[in-house]
Amino acid sequence: MDFLIFQVPMLTLQAVLDGLLLGILFALIAYGMALQWGVMNIINIAQGDLVILGGYIAYFMYLYGIHPAWGVIVSPIIMYFVGVIIYKLVINKVVDRDLFISILATFGISILFMQLMNFAFGADVVLANSGYGTTMLFDNSVTLPNSKIFSAFISIVFAIGLVIYMKKSKLGRAIRATAQNARAAKILGVDTEKVYAATFGINAALCGVAGALISITFTIHPYMGLPYTIRSFMIVIVAGLGNLPGVAMSGMGLGVFEEFADYILGTEFRIGSVFLLLVLILVYRRFKLSKKREYLK
Amino acid sequence: MNKNIILYGAILIFGIAAPFIFPAFKVQLSILCILIILAITWNVQGGEMGYNTFGNILFYGLGMYLCASVQVGMFFPLGEWTEGGGEKTFVHTPAQFFQGFAVGLAVAAVVPAIVAGLIGYSILGLRGHYFAICTLGLGVAAGEISGGIEIIGAGQGFTTPPFPNVDRLEARGEFFYFCSFIVLVFTFLAVKAIYSTRFKLVLNAIRDNEDKAEAMGIQTMKYKIIGWMISAFFCGLAGGIMGGLVGYIDSTDVAFDGREMGVFMVLMAILGGKGTLWGPVIGATLFHIFKEGFWTFFLGWQYVALGVLIVVIVIYFPEGIMGWLREKYPERFGEVVDEADRKAQVTLK
Numbered sequence: 001m002d003f004l005i006f007q008v009p010m011l012t013l014q015a016v017l018d019g020l021l022l023g024i025l026f027a028l029i030a031y032g033m034a035l036q037w038g039v040m041n042i043i044n045i046a047q048g049d050l051v052i053l054g055g056y057i058a059y060f061m062y063l064y065g066i067h068p069a070w071g072v073i074v075s076p077i078i079m080y081f082v083g084v085i086i087y088k089l090v091i092n093k094v095v096d097r098d099l100f101i102s103i104l105a106t107f108g109i110s111i112l113f114m115q116l117m118n119f120a121f122g123a124d125v126v127l128a129n130s131g132y133g134t135t136m137l138f139d140n141s142v143t144l145p146n147s148k149i150f151s152a153f154i155s156i157v158f159a160i161g162l163v164i165y166m167k168k169s170k171l172g173r174a175i176r177a178t179a180q181n182a183r184a185a186k187i188l189g190v191d192t193e194k195v196y197a198a199t200f201g202i203n204a205a206l207c208g209v210a211g212a213l214i215s216i217t218f219t220i221h222p223y224m225g226l227p228y229t230i231r232s233f234m235i236v237i238v239a240g241l242g243n244l245p246g247v248a249m250s251g252m253g254l255g256v257f258e259e260f261a262d263y264i265l266g267t268e269f270r271i272g273s274v275f276l277l278l279v280l281i282l283v284y285r286r287f288k289l290s291k292k293r294e295y296l297k
Numbered sequence: 298m299n300k301n302i303i304l305y306g307a308i309l310i311f312g313i314a315a316p317f318i319f320p321a322f323k324v325q326l327s328i329l330c331i332l333i334i335l336a337i338t339w340n341v342q343g344g345e346m347g348y349n350t351f352g353n354i355l356f357y358g359l360g361m362y363l364c365a366s367v368q369v370g371m372f373f374p375l376g377e378w379t380e381g382g383g384e385k386t387f388v389h390t391p392a393q394f395f396q397g398f399a400v401g402l403a404v405a406a407v408v409p410a411i412v413a414g415l416i417g418y419s420i421l422g423l424r425g426h427y428f429a430i431c432t433l434g435l436g437v438a439a440g441e442i443s444g445g446i447e448i449i450g451a452g453q454g455f456t457t458p459p460f461p462n463v464d465r466l467e468a469r470g471e472f473f474y475f476c477s478f479i480v481l482v483f484t485f486l487a488v489k490a491i492y493s494t495r496f497k498l499v500l501n502a503i504r505d506n507e508d509k510a511e512a513m514g515i516q517t518m519k520y521k522i523i524g525w526m527i528s529a530f531f532c533g534l535a536g537g538i539m540g541g542l543v544g545y546i547d548s549t550d551v552a553f554d555g556r557e558m559g560v561f562m563v564l565m566a567i568l569g570g571k572g573t574l575w576g577p578v579i580g581a582t583l584f585h586i587f588k589e590g591f592w593t594f595f596l597g598w599q600y601v602a603l604g605v606l607i608v609v610i611v612i613y614f615p616e617g618i619m620g621w622l623r624e625k626y627p628e629r630f631g632e633v634v635d636e637a638d639r640k641a642q643v644t645l646k
Contacts, residue, residue, distance in 0.1 A: 043426055093612045099426040100349045104567075104611045107560060112604025114556075119597070226437065233430055272441030278434040279420075286422040295424050 023255025030235035032206035048225030054211025055220035062128035071212035076205035083204025151213035323470030330477035336565035336577035344571035347504025352432025354559035358552035360405035360533030361540035368397035405537030413529035417522035440553030570619025
């Protein structure tokens with residue numbers, strides 16, 4: 001194996017650091033997905049498109065002369081209401097139904113969003129320049145854009161904030177109760193309809209934060225949503241629902257994997273390798289479970 | 298029975314006469330045939346077996362690439378052909394074209410079926426939404442990876458051999474129409490024959506309760522793989538014809554087009570009614586008419602309409618047209634309805 005990346009240790013370090021910082025962002029999106037999957041039993045294919053929409057909000061702030069970092073605050077607020085509206089229009093009709101119905105319905109939303117964003121924002125790849133500069137490490141051999149460090153920091157802040165909120169606040173307790181047993185929660189006076197709406201809103205808000213950060217650190221494009229959905233799905237199935245450290249770990253693992261795949265296979269196979277990894281993980285888990293004569297449920 | 302023969306005869310005659318009655322719509326009619334094939338084959342997998350897949354696009358795209366590659370590769374070096382792109386350095390003689398197409402179609406049908414058989418054991422062990430997401434991943438991965446392979450054109454696409462004009466006779470439309478129509482008739486009859494055997498009952502048992510089916514002594518995995526192989530066989534055929542019809546293969550926009558074709562086949566089958574023989578046919582026809590109307594009059598907004606259509610169908614009309622008819626006229630579907638019994642039924646919530 002004579003890949004350049006293994007011969008130059010600094011390049012390996014660079015890939016690992018890039019991957020870790022990227023992975024924290026993935027973990028944030030995956031956390032939203034785990035939340036609504038656990039509470040509402042819905043797989044949201046439009047997750048990635050919510051991320052991209054959040055990114056465009058930050059990008060537009062940048063276009064109008066506001067520093068895009070403020071998008072981290074504005075974008076989740078707007079996205080929360082977008083999420084609640086989506087919930088009221090579509091999701092509340094598929095909550096109790098078959099999971100495939102929810103997959104198809106959110107697939108429809110995803111296509112709708114993709115095209116609407118394409119109309120509204122154009123089909124160009126854009127990024128919001130934060131002007132944070134870069135940090136050089138080890139004699140300039142490892143470069144880390146400060147925006148990536150900033151985005152990782154903000155993601156961690158939001159994740160910790162959300163965990164505390166879920167533990168302490170009244171709504172957080174209601175959400176956790178509904179996740180455990182929706183019917184019992186209803187009997188005990190929890191307005192589950194409201195809880196569901198709030199959950200989907202929080203999920204969308206998390207996507208908004210992640211999107212704003214992605215628009216600062218990477219690029220956004222109307223059609224780039226689906227890979228984010230698949231990544232977060234993958235992270236959730238590896239980590240399991242409600243396992244927050246697991247989500248963070250597998251998110252960072254996926255980030256590192258992607259960076260290495262990028263170096264070794266070439267950029268054109270990057271997205272393909274993510275999707276293939278999903279298939280491989282599912283098949284691996286299927287064989288592991290089938291030894292005990294069980295299957296993924 | 299007599300009525301059925303008249304019905305089938307009428308459809309057959311209409312099918313043969315259609316390109317001459319509507320000469321301007323030959324390509325549209327061919328695409329309609331392809332869509333019906335895809336809907337029927339999705340229904341074998343998703344409707345009868347209950348394994349909702351987004352991954353049949355994999356076999357469709359595979360068939361498309363294989364058919365075109367064989368058609369070119371039989372006579373000319375494939376790498377130089379794709380490198381030349383649109384500029385034709387090689388020209389197929391008519392005999393070469395048809396020979397290549399026939400062999401290409403055979404390969405395009407058989408290889409996807411083998412691929413389905415090979416990956417079937419691993420993938421079909423997943424259930425429900427895991428299977429759906431896994432196949433979605435497979436389809437997208439195939440598109441992304443084939444977009445990076447040089448010999449089949451990579452990002453710049455693959456131009457299929459142009460139709461040779463024998464004696465200046467413009468028969469391209471008719472040729473591809475009759476190809477797709479014959480394959481459609483073949484598919485329909487094959488699936489109809491399959492649906493009248495025990496095999497269909499096994500598939501339905503798997504759909505209704507796989508654990509119970511297994512407990513009853515059915516080797517579910519074997520039947521699931523065979524069901525998927527049947528699905529892949531016809532998907533590959535449809536893909537091969539579609540490749541020749543479109544004339545240009547792009548990895549993510551034509552062949553492994555999960556966003557369009559991959560969703561269309563699911564949608565058509567659901568619109569017509571999952572788990573029925575005629576449902577996908579009706580669904581595909583209606584969908585194609587709607588789609589063409591929208592693509593023509595609201596160009597640019599078609600994906601918006603498509604997204605809304607998916608949401609509306611899935612939420613408000615999940616049982617489809619045939620399911621709705623069945624509920625309304627159960628007698629026509631051979632169900633014996635005891636009126637007193639039905640009234641006495643109490644639905645528990």
